[in-house]
Amino acid sequence: MTIATRSSQISPLKRIFNSPKWEMFLASPLAIASLVWLLFVTFVAVIGPIFVAEQANHQDLLLRFYPPFTLDEGVSYVLGGDSLGRPILLQLIVGARTSLIIAAFVVGMSALLGYAIGLYSGYFGGWIDNILLRLADILHTVPSMLLALVVLFVLDPSITNLIVVLGITRIPVYLRTARAQTLEVRERVFIEVARAAGASHWRIMTRDVAPMVFPTIRTLAMLEVATVILQAASLTFLGIGLQRPDVDWGMMVADGREYLRSAWFVTVFPGIIIVLTALAANLFSNWLRAVEDPAQSIHFFSKPRRQKAE
Amino acid sequence: MSALLDVEDVRIDFTTRRGVVHAVRGVSFSIDQGESVAMVGASGSGKTVLGRSLLGLVEEPGEVSGSIIFNGQQVVGSSESHLQPIRGLGMAMVFQDALDGLNPVYSIGSHLMEILTIRMKKSRSEARHEALRLMEEVGIPNAKSRFHDYPHQFSGGMRQRICIALAIGLRPKILIADEPTTALDVTVQAGILDLIRRLQDDYGMGLIFITHDLAVAQQISERVLVMYNGEIVEQGETREVFQHPKHRYTRALLASHPAHATSWRDLQPMPESFVLEA
Amino acid sequence: MITFLSRRLTSSIITLIGVVVMVFFLARLTGSPVDVFFPEGAAPERIEAFNRAYGLDKPVIEQFRIFLWKALQGDFGDSIWQQRSAMAAAWGEMPITIVLAAIALSVSTGMAIILGSLAAVFRFTVVDRTITFFSLVLGSMPAFWFALVGILLFAVHWRLLPTSGSNTWLAWILPVATLCLQPIGVLTQVVRGAMIDVLTSGFVRNARARGFNSRRLVFRHALRNAALPIISVAGDIAAGMVNGAVIVGVVFAFPGIGKLIVGAMLARDFPVLQASVVVVGISVILLNLIVDLIYVLVDPRVRLS
Numbered sequence: 001m002t003i004a005t006r007s008s009q010i011s012p013l014k015r016i017f018n019s020p021k022w023e024m025f026l027a028s029p030l031a032i033a034s035l036v037w038l039l040f041v042t043f044v045a046v047i048g049p050i051f052v053a054e055q056a057n058h059q060d061l062l063l064r065f066y067p068p069f070t071l072d073e074g075v076s077y078v079l080g081g082d083s084l085g086r087p088i089l090l091q092l093i094v095g096a097r098t099s100l101i102i103a104a105f106v107v108g109m110s111a112l113l114g115y116a117i118g119l120y121s122g123y124f125g126g127w128i129d130n131i132l133l134r135l136a137d138i139l140h141t142v143p144s145m146l147l148a149l150v151v152l153f154v155l156d157p158s159i160t161n162l163i164v165v166l167g168i169t170r171i172p173v174y175l176r177t178a179r180a181q182t183l184e185v186r187e188r189v190f191i192e193v194a195r196a197a198g199a200s201h202w203r204i205m206t207r208d209v210a211p212m213v214f215p216t217i218r219t220l221a222m223l224e225v226a227t228v229i230l231q232a233a234s235l236t237f238l239g240i241g242l243q244r245p246d247v248d249w250g251m252m253v254a255d256g257r258e259y260l261r262s263a264w265f266v267t268v269f270p271g272i273i274i275v276l277t278a279l280a281a282n283l284f285s286n287w288l289r290a291v292e293d294p295a296q297s298i299h300f301f302s303k304p305r306r307q308k309a310e
Numbered sequence: 311m312s313a314l315l316d317v318e319d320v321r322i323d324f325t326t327r328r329g330v331v332h333a334v335r336g337v338s339f340s341i342d343q344g345e346s347v348a349m350v351g352a353s354g355s356g357k358t359v360l361g362r363s364l365l366g367l368v369e370e371p372g373e374v375s376g377s378i379i380f381n382g383q384q385v386v387g388s389s390e391s392h393l394q395p396i397r398g399l400g401m402a403m404v405f406q407d408a409l410d411g412l413n414p415v416y417s418i419g420s421h422l423m424e425i426l427t428i429r430m431k432k433s434r435s436e437a438r439h440e441a442l443r444l445m446e447e448v449g450i451p452n453a454k455s456r457f458h459d460y461p462h463q464f465s466g467g468m469r470q471r472i473c474i475a476l477a478i479g480l481r482p483k484i485l486i487a488d489e490p491t492t493a494l495d496v497t498v499q500a501g502i503l504d505l506i507r508r509l510q511d512d513y514g515m516g517l518i519f520i521t522h523d524l525a526v527a528q529q530i531s532e533r534v535l536v537m538y539n540g541e542i543v544e545q546g547e548t549r550e551v552f553q554h555p556k557h558r559y560t561r562a563l564l565a566s567h568p569a570h571a572t573s574w575r576d577l578q579p580m581p582e583s584f585v586l587e588a
Numbered sequence: 589m590i591t592f593l594s595r596r597l598t599s600s601i602i603t604l605i606g607v608v609v610m611v612f613f614l615a616r617l618t619g620s621p622v623d624v625f626f627p628e629g630a631a632p633e634r635i636e637a638f639n640r641a642y643g644l645d646k647p648v649i650e651q652f653r654i655f656l657w658k659a660l661q662g663d664f665g666d667s668i669w670q671q672r673s674a675m676a677a678a679w680g681e682m683p684i685t686i687v688l689a690a691i692a693l694s695v696s697t698g699m700a701i702i703l704g705s706l707a708a709v710f711r712f713t714v715v716d717r718t719i720t721f722f723s724l725v726l727g728s729m730p731a732f733w734f735a736l737v738g739i740l741l742f743a744v745h746w747r748l749l750p751t752s753g754s755n756t757w758l759a760w761i762l763p764v765a766t767l768c769l770q771p772i773g774v775l776t777q778v779v780r781g782a783m784i785d786v787l788t789s790g791f792v793r794n795a796r797a798r799g800f801n802s803r804r805l806v807f808r809h810a811l812r813n814a815a816l817p818i819i820s821v822a823g824d825i826a827a828g829m830v831n832g833a834v835i836v837g838v839v840f841a842f843p844g845i846g847k848l849i850v851g852a853m854l855a856r857d858f859p860v861l862q863a864s865v866v867v868v869g870i871s872v873i874l875l876n877l878i879v880d881l882i883y884v885l886v887d888p889r890v891r892l893s
Contacts, residue, residue: 030721137599138606141869145831146849150861153853154617154624230730234831237732238838238850253733257839260736261744268740271733278728286724365797370712390802397799405797410790414889415812424808425798460888473794480798 021291034284041277045100048093052076056090057245063087065263080265082255088269091252095270098248099277102163102232103225109167111221114174119213121175122182123205133179136172144169145234152240162241166232170224177220181213219292222285226278233274249274312379313340314516315364315401315484320376320386322359322368322540333359333372335540343483346510346517348527348548350563351537352580357520358406360537361488364518365401366393381483398429402477404506406489408470412461418445418472419457425479444475448505467498471505478509484516485509491526503530524567528552536560592890596880600873607869608659611862612652625668625858641665664863669855674863677848682867684754685844688836689829691760692767697822699772704779705806705814711784719776727773731832735766735839752841763842767832771825778821782814789813816887823879827872 016022025031049056055076066073066081068088076087121129139147148165155161185191186209194204233250236242242251249270256266322334334356341347351357363374366385378385380400385393405411412421422441426432432440445453448471461469470490477485487506491499507530510517519530527534527548534551536544536559544557555561565578615621621644626635639645643654658664664674672680707719742762743751753759786792787810795809830845837846845864852860884891 134602134606137603138610141603141607141827141872142610142865143827143830143868143872145834146865146868149834149849149853150614150865151617153858153861154614226728230728233730234732234835237730238834240853250730250732253730253736257736260740264740267733267736271730271737274730274733275725275728278730279725282724282728367793367797394799394801397797399799403794403797405790405794407790411794413791413795413809413813415887417888428804429799460892462889463892476794476798 024291025287028287030283031287034280034287037276037280038284041096041273041280042100044093045096049097052090052093055087056094057086060085065259065266068265068269079269080263082252082266083259083263088252088266091247092249092270092273095248095252096273098159098242098246099229099232099250099274102159102166102248103229105163106166106170106228106232107221107224109163110170111174111217111224113167114171115178115210115213115217117171118175118178119182119205119210122179123186123201123209129179132175136175139169139172145231148231148235149238149240152235157241157243159242159246162232162235165241166228166235170228173224174217174220178213178217181216182209185209185212215292219285219289222281222288225285226281229274229278229281312382313342314381316340316377316379317364318377318379320360320363320374320378322356322363323373323375325371325373333540334363336376337537337540337542339535339542339545341484341516341518343516344510344514345533346519346531348531348534349518349520349537350522350524350527350534352522352563355537356540357537358488361403361486361518361520364486365397365403366390367397367403398425398477398480398482400482401484401486402480402482403486403488404470404473404477404490406492408466408473408490408493411473412469414461417458417460418464421472421476422479425476429480440479444479445472447478447509448472448475449501450475465498466494467502470494470502474502474505474509478513478515481513482515484518486518486520488520489522492522506530524552524563536563592884596877600877604869604873607866608656609652611659611865612655614865615858615862616648621858638665659866664866665859667852667857667860669852669857669860674857674859675867677860678845678863678867681843681845681848682871685830685833685846686871688760688763688767688833688842688844689826692764692829692832693771693822693826695764696768696771696775696825697818699768700775700779701811701818703772704776705783705811707776707780708783708787709802709806711780716780720780723773723776725773726769726776729769731766731769731835732839734769735762735835738762738765739839754843759840759842763836763840766836766839767829770828770832775818775821775825778818779814782817783810786810786813812886816883819879819883819886823876826875826879830868830872 025035060081061084063073063077063081063085064083066077066085068078068080071078073081073087076090079088079092082088082091117132121132144166147169148162151165152161155165191204191208194208199207232241233248233253236248236250237254239251239254242248252270253267253274256263256268256270260267317340318338320334320337321332324331324333337356337360339347349357349361359368359372362368364378364380364385366374366388368374374386376386380396383392383396385396412418416424419438419441422444423434423437426437426440427434430437430440442453442457445456450456450468450471456464461472464472470493474490485506490506491502494502503526506517506519509515517530519527521527531548534545534548535542536551536557538557538559544551544555544560551560552564555564562578562581566580615624621642622635622638625638643651662675666672667674667677670677703719703723707716710716738749739751739762742749748758749761750756750759754763787805792805792809795805800809833842833844833846834849835846836842837844837848838850841847845868849861849864851857852864
């Protein structure tokens with residue numbers, strides 16, 4: 001942690017803008033577009049519901065399946081009305097908050113737990129390691145969505161339960177990675193040096209090993225955001241985990257399903273928002289990974305080079 | 311009559327993010343049937359990429375210009391399909407990375423069978439016979455029982471011997487060996503060198519031996535090309551060059567080599583001005 | 589080889605027992621399993637019979653012993669919703685799901701190998717960038733939404749395909765496409781990375797230096813090596829097909845384990861859910877064994893050590 005305090009004497013903002021990463025970021029339109037979209041969705045999810053929560057749930061039976069792309073009923077109905085006449089645009093804004101909260105907490109929880117357990121398991125090994133790996137194996141054997149379905153069937157539907165269950169099913173991903181990295185780092189010479197200098201195991205694990213494993217976990221967590229958004233939406237689409245008046249994008253798609261023939265927009269719009277958000281998360285995390293791991297090469301985001309002359 | 315391989319004013323440039331790197335800057339030399347030439351230079355002198363360019367193996371973003379004529383055929387700028395007959399059959403190459411040189415999922419036997427049936431158009435029974443002969447020739451003990459073994463079951467030295475077998479099995483007119491012993495244990499280096507020298511005689515091939523080791527160059531070649539910073543700074547009879555070096559880089563190279571000093575007191579470090587920037 | 593297999597087999601059996609244990613405790617997450625097993629207002633006699641059969645008045649350890657003993661005989665109780673044993677219901681639905689998953693896996697692996705190899709051969713060019721972007725878009729699409737838009741376009745708008753069922757081959761197109769979506773996205777990137785690694789390796793360069801043509805380099809020298817990382821990911825992908833099976837069960841009413849699971853949830857039929865989890869678990873374990881075997885067959889380094 002000493003390194004962090006020392007370099008933070010330079011303002012962190014300055015550090016970002018002077019770094020080669022920033023330069024590469026500016027050179028990549030896709031990375032910029034992804035980040036802008038993610039920031040926009042986050043901003044809307046945080047601020048939006050404060051203003052529109054009430055209106056969003058306002059039902060107006062006269063506006064059932066109100067067609068999109070007209071401003072006659074005000075901006076709220078520009079994307080049309082749903083089966084109960086609620087404005088789709090405002091529902092999307094309220095849903096953004098739920099979807100992002102789920103994604104953030106699931107990724108945060110599973111990454112943290114997987115990181116900690118993986119570190120411990122990899123560093124100390126032994127029978128605890130064996131049991132943990134076995135548990136991860138068992139979790140891995142039941143496809144995550146099936147497991148989440150059954151557990152949430154037993155429990156009451158609530159956002160908290162949804163987060164905890166999804167979070168648990170994603171832990172093995174981080175656990176395996178953190179454990180494998182720890183095993184590798186542990187063998188390096190300087191850990192021996194620290195041992196010889198009399199540092200305790202606990203200290204070596206938290207001060208020396210953990211910071212070296214962290215970047216991989218961070219990259220992995222970024223890559224997991226899109227996966228979790230899609231998984232959470234799949235569950236709520238199946239009617240698991242959430243109940244009105246809570247709403248997220250997956251649930252909105254489910255609402256429109258019965259009226260697919262007559263009112264396509266009720267289904268299509270929330271889906272487009274899911275695709276855009278997941279795609280932005282995927283693009284941005286792929287870009288990050290490429291920048292942080294030059295071995296992965298920066299192919300996708302750097303300027304195209306001329307075709308091989310053959 | 312012109313030489314078997316004629317290299318005229320070859321330049322190789324790499325265009326990178328930070329500008330153009332001139333790896334080879336106008337090199338000319340030639341080699342005749344049965345001749346052995348050593349290409350000597352420090353790492354970064356351009357000798358490896360020059361060796362690869364002879365077979366048209368320089369990858370993007372490298373660009374080769376000039377003229378490389380083998381057996382009357384131009385290599386520079388030729389299409390893959392024109393290069394394929396030259397590769398292996400005309401000039402075969404043995405590379406530095408012996409450990410990564412063989413495909414891990416195919417047996418040694420199938421590596422040899424592949425070149426003999428596909429490239430040499432032999433029948434399967436002929437090919438099998440020839441494959442075993444090649445294995446024996448390069449000094450693999452119990453060739454028959456090791457025919458179906460996989461690369462990971464062989465040591466580095468043995469793998470390099472198999473790579474050599476794969477090169478000479480194609481009966482090339484010239485063998486290009488790019489630091490074939492560098493990745494190997496010191497104890498097996500001499501054996502590989504002996505093998506290459508013997509095979510060159512037996513098969514009457516030309517040999518281009520790329521190395522940074524002066525002692526090796528002296529042992530194996532009749533003629534030597536000294537490369538420095540992408541250029542050939544001196545060339546001539548091996549003995550002549552080593553006894554009366556003309557260029558100051560050659561002199562510095564010799565002075566820094568243990569084999570050429572009578573005592574360690576005579577050893578001279580390479581002058582700063584010759585150390586290449588990375 | 590034999591020791592490898594027997595070790596894998598033992599660890600599979602332990603994992604399977606772990607899944608059964610997990611299923612046991614799932615029912616007790618909220619306290620009494622009666623809440624989970626019976627809908628409100630169920631006949632008291634049935635609850636009584638259930639309590640007796642599973643010894644719910646006895647300590648948990650004893651309950652677990654009874655459960656495990658029955659589970660090992662494949663007895664997870666009778667379906668509440670269908671007139672057969674839960675296990676029979678779950679096994680009965682597996683074949684069609686396995687066929688569906690196998691088709692989807694073949695299609696997606698085939699597509700991914702073509703796209704990923706193209707991206708690797710033409711790496712850093714427009715071809716590569718287009719393919720990578722396309723695969724990320726596929727990977728970012730929720731399967732359920734893709735399925736619905738599929739119905740909207742192909743069944744409702746153009747009237748080319750049926751909206752549900754499984755009787756004609758046309759009815760299989762949208763479900764297979766739905767299951768392929770994520771796998772193509774993920775696998776294409778895996779294939780691309782693996783192919784680049786192999787194509788830039790020493791042995792492919794050597795083969796090129798021996799004068800073999802590009803087709804031979806890609807198909808004989810590169811693909812088999814690149815297959816190794818693909819095989820290890822394909823196992824996970826195949827297991828994930830169950831998620832897709834649930835989606836196509838709901839959206840297309842496509843028969844199989846997915847439809848059964850969703851139906852059981854709606855009918856609050858917990859025995860069938862339990863049995864389904866175990867049956868899927870067994871299938872995934874078998875699948876992983878098969879994947880390991882294929883891996884061993886392809887890679888002599890694993891086979892011979």
